[in-house]
Amino acid sequence: MKRVFTMSTDLYSRMLDGLSNLFFTEKLGVDADMNFYRNDFWLSDSAVIESLQLRKGAWEINLLFAHHKTPLKFLSRRITSHSCPKRARTMAFYMRRQAAKDQRGTLTLDLNDLNLTLN
Amino acid sequence: MNSLTTKQKILEASIRLFNWNDVANVRLQQIADETGISVGNLAYHFKNKEAIVNAVYENLFEEFSLILSAYLLSPKLSDFDVQMEQYHRFFAKYKFYLIDLFEIERSYPHIMRRWQDSVSKMMMQIRKRLDYYLQRGMLLPEPAPGVYDSLANTIWMTIVFWVPQQVLKEKPIEEVYFKQSVWSHIRPYFTPKGLDEFTHDVHPITQF
Numbered sequence: 001m002k003r004v005f006t007m008s009t010d011l012y013s014r015m016l017d018g019l020s021n022l023f024f025t026e027k028l029g030v031d032a033d034m035n036f037y038r039n040d041f042w043l044s045d046s047a048v049i050e051s052l053q054l055r056k057g058a059w060e061i062n063l064l065f066a067h068h069k070t071p072l073k074f075l076s077r078r079i080t081s082h083s084c085p086k087r088a089r090t091m092a093f094y095m096r097r098q099a100a101k102d103q104r105g106t107l108t109l110d111l112n113d114l115n116l117t118l119n
Numbered sequence: 120m121n122s123l124t125t126k127q128k129i130l131e132a133s134i135r136l137f138n139w140n141d142v143a144n145v146r147l148q149q150i151a152d153e154t155g156i157s158v159g160n161l162a163y164h165f166k167n168k169e170a171i172v173n174a175v176y177e178n179l180f181e182e183f184s185l186i187l188s189a190y191l192l193s194p195k196l197s198d199f200d201v202q203m204e205q206y207h208r209f210f211a212k213y214k215f216y217l218i219d220l221f222e223i224e225r226s227y228p229h230i231m232r233r234w235q236d237s238v239s240k241m242m243m244q245i246r247k248r249l250d251y252y253l254q255r256g257m258l259l260p261e262p263a264p265g266v267y268d269s270l271a272n273t274i275w276m277t278i279v280f281w282v283p284q285q286v287l288k289e290k291p292i293e294e295v296y297f298k299q300s301v302w303s304h305i306r307p308y309f310t311p312k313g314l315d316e317f318t319h320d321v322h323p324i325t326q327f
Binding site: 012017023 | 190191194233236239240243244247250251254255
C-alpha cells in the first residue's frame with residue numbers, strides 16, 4: 001500500500017494561519033513602490049568612469065557613476081566580463097561612452113564638491 | 120487503458136452498491152453483476168473485496184484531499200460557498216460512509232485513522248475560516264469565549280450529517296438547501312460589511 005503523507009495537527013494549523021495571512025500581507029502595490037526605479041534617473045546626469053578588475057580569471061567591467069553636482073552620490077555597477085583584457089578595455093571604453101550623458105567625457109567633477117576635510 | 124476503465128467501472132459500481140446496501144452486505148457477485156462483468160474478470164482486477172474497499176476509500180480520500188486543498192483560494196465569502204458545493208457533491212456521492220462508520224472502525228482500522236485525520240483537518244479549516252472572516256471584519260467579535268468554536272463545530276456537523284439526515288427524512292438532498300443550512304448558522308454573526316458581501320456574492324447563488 002502506498003505510504004500516505006501526513007502532517008501534524010500543529011503544523012497544519014500553522015499552515016492554515018499562513019494561508020489566511022497571505023491575504024493580509026500580500027497586497028496590491030502602490031505607486032511609491034516603484035521609486036527605486038525612478039530614482040535611477042539621476043544616473044543619466046552623471047560623470048562615468050570605467051573600471052577593469054581581474055576576477056575569477058575574467059576581466060570584469062564596472063562603470064562608476066557619480067553625480068556631477070553632488071559627487072558623493074555615486075554608484076558602481078557591474079556591466080559584464082571578458083576573458084581577453086584588450087577586448088575588455090575596448091568594451092569598457094564603449095560602455096562608458098554609451099552610459100555617459102556627455103559622450104566626449106568633458107563632464108568632470110570638481111574636487112571641491114566633495115567637501116573633503118584633510119585633518 | 121481498457122483495464123483502467125474496467126477498474127474505474129468496478130469502483131463506480133461498488134460505490135453505488137455500498138450506498139444501497141452498505142459495505143458489509145455487498146458480495147463480489149453483486150459487484151460483478153452491477154459492473155456487467157464476470158466474477159472471474161472482477162478477480163483479475165481486484166483479488167478480493169478488501170482490495171475493492173481499499174481502492175474505493177483511496178479514491179474517497181483523494182477526492183476529500185482535493186476539497187481540503189480548496190481552502191481560501193480567494194479572500195471572498197464565495198470561496199467557502201464553492202468549497203461547500205464540493206463537500207455536498209462528495210457527501211452525496213459517498214453516502215455509505217456514515218452507515219458503515221462502525222463496520223469500518225472494526226474491519227478497517229487504518230481507513231478509520233485516515234478518516235479521523237481528514238475530518239480533523241476539515242474541522243480545523245472551518246475554525247480558521249471563521250478567524251479569517253473575523254480578521255477581515257466580516258464577522259462580529261466573538262460574543263463570548265468559545266462561541267466561534269461551537270459555531271465551527273455546528274457548521275462541521277451540518278456539512279457532514281446533512282445528507283444522511285435528509286435521506287432519513289426522505290427529503291431531497293439538493294445543493295441549494297444544503298448551502299442554506301450551512302450559511303444560516305453563520306448569517307447571524309455577520310457585520311454589515313459581511314452581510315453586504317454575502318448579499319452581493321453568495322446570496323444570488325444560494326437563492327435565500
